[in-house]
Amino acid sequence: MSNVTFDSLRKDISNRKFAPVYLLMGEExxxxxxxxxxxxxxxxxxxxxxxNLLTFYGVDxxxxxxxxxxxxxxxxxxxxxxxxxxxxxLSKFELLEAYVKHPLKSTILVINYKHGxxxxxxxxxxxxxxxxxxxxxxxxxxxxxxxxxxKSYFSGKKIQIDEKSAQMITDHxxxxxxNLVQQLQKLEVSLPQGSxxxxxxxxxxxxxxxxxxxxxxxxxxxxxxxxxxASKITDYFDKNPKENPTVVTxxxxxxxxxxxxxxxxxxxxxxxxxxxxxxxxxxxxxxxxMSGLRNYNAVKVMEIITCLRIYDGKSKGIDNASATPGELxxxxxxxxxx
Numbered sequence: 001m002s003n004v005t006f007d008s009l010r011k012d013i014s015n016r017k018f019a020p021v022y023l024l025m026g027e028e029x030x031x032x033x034x035x036x037x038x039x040x041x042x043x044x045x046x047x048x049x050x051x052n053l054l055t056f057y058g059v060d061x062x063x064x065x066x067x068x069x070x071x072x073x074x075x076x077x078x079x080x081x082x083x084x085x086x087x088x089x090l091s092k093f094e095l096l097e098a099y100v101k102h103p104l105k106s107t108i109l110v111i112n113y114k115h116g117x118x119x120x121x122x123x124x125x126x127x128x129x130x131x132x133x134x135x136x137x138x139x140x141x142x143x144x145x146x147x148x149x150x151k152s153y154f155s156g157k158k159i160q161i162d163e164k165s166a167q168m169i170t171d172h173x174x175x176x177x178x179n180l181v182q183q184l185q186k187l188e189v190s191l192p193q194g195s196x197x198x199x200x201x202x203x204x205x206x207x208x209x210x211x212x213x214x215x216x217x218x219x220x221x222x223x224x225x226x227x228x229x230a231s232k233i234t235d236y237f238d239k240n241p242k243e244n245p246t247v248v249t250x251x252x253x254x255x256x257x258x259x260x261x262x263x264x265x266x267x268x269x270x271x272x273x274x275x276x277x278x279x280x281x282x283x284x285x286x287x288x289x290m291s292g293l294r295n296y297n298a299v300k301v302m303e304i305i306t307c308l309r310i311y312d313g314k315s316k317g318i319d320n321a322s323a324t325p326g327e328l329x330x331x332x333x334x335x336x337x338x
Contacts, residue, residue: 004135013042014038014042016043018039018043018108019108019134020105020108020131020132021108021109021111021131021132022035022039022108022109022133022136023128023133023134024036025112025113025114025116025117025135026113026116026139027139028139028177029115030177031136031138032114036083036110043108048074048076051075052077052079053083054081054083056082056085057084058086058088059089063093063095063096066084066096067095070082070104070107070109071099071104074106074107079107079108080106080108081107081110082109083112084110084111087112093124097124100124100128101131102131103132103133117137120135140175143175144255145175146170146173146175148281149177149180150170150180151166154188158196159188159191159197160196160197161198162199162200164216165198165199167216167285168200168203168209169183171209171215172207172208172209174248187202187206187207190202208243210236213233217229218230218234218249218252218333221233222253222337223256223288223292224291224295225295230333230337234326234329238326239326241324246329250308254305254308256288257292257304257305258305259289260289260292261298264293264297264301269293271287274286274290307332307335308332311328311331311332315328
């Protein structure tokens with residue numbers, strides 16, 4: 001079973017549709033941990049775990065011991081569950097091929113291989129997939145995928161969140177999923193009783209992001225050429241540098257103007273074409289690009305991108321003796337809008 005997704009795997013495991021071997025590998029530990037926890041919850045009852053749950057750690061285990069354990073039969077249970085954590089530390093990992101060629105149907109072997117991947121050309125991978133096992137690669141999400149992740153996370157808990165609020169959290173936290181989930185959990189427990197909706201006010205109170213002074217609102221002000229609003233936001237950023245790091249703001253602006261430049265070459269400059277070209281999930285995000293197309297031209301946007309590169313260098317001390325990040329941002333935003 002190759003090319004599986006986190007959602008499809010979660011659904012199968014929840015329905016007790018198990019594979020004999022799970023190789024869960026990749027850079028994003030969160031999804032690996034979530035699937036492992038789900039298997040621990042669904043495969044065995046608490047009573048069955050006493051005799052049928054075996055956990056190994058790659059740093060102090062060897063393949064022969066793991067294979068021997070996987071080949072034994074369960075006691076008073078349909079399955080036994082063998083979990084190998086930190087398998088990237090396991091010596092002679094490829095020797096697992098001997099077991100995955102002929103896995104026992106009564107054993108569910110779960111291999112956690114974090115912070116990297118096993119070469120897909122290796123025989124052990126091919127044998128897992130050939131014999132009904134699962135190879136799942138847990139990839140880091142790009143920042144533009146985070147709002148959808150946030151919405152999906154809350155949707156699974158019957159909680160609503162609007163596009164602006166999801167983007168506010170994304171801009172503040174980034175794509176570190178473990179940190180992000182902590183913030184989402186904080187919001188979840190902060191919901192007033194009977195409420196099923198995350199609002200920007202709730203985020204401001206519990207996550208520490210201002211609902212009026214954030215990168216989302218700054219970008220909107222720049223796209224609409226609202227000089228007064230943009231000036232107020234950059235003043236706020238200057239006074240609150242810890243909560244509003246310039247490096248994040250520069251990244252948001254660079255992504256926006258790089259995407260906006262693409263939009264000038266579209267044959268049809270409407271919301272649908274912009275959404276399709278930039279792979280946007282909602283027309284909500286297309287609005288800033290429509291404003292940008294009205295208020296800027298392609299030559300100006302190319303100048304802005306060059307300017308962003310220069311100020312990124314200045315923020316790192318290149319050709320900048322004394323200006324603070326806040327002062328640099330004010331200068332930059334003025335140049336963008338004039």
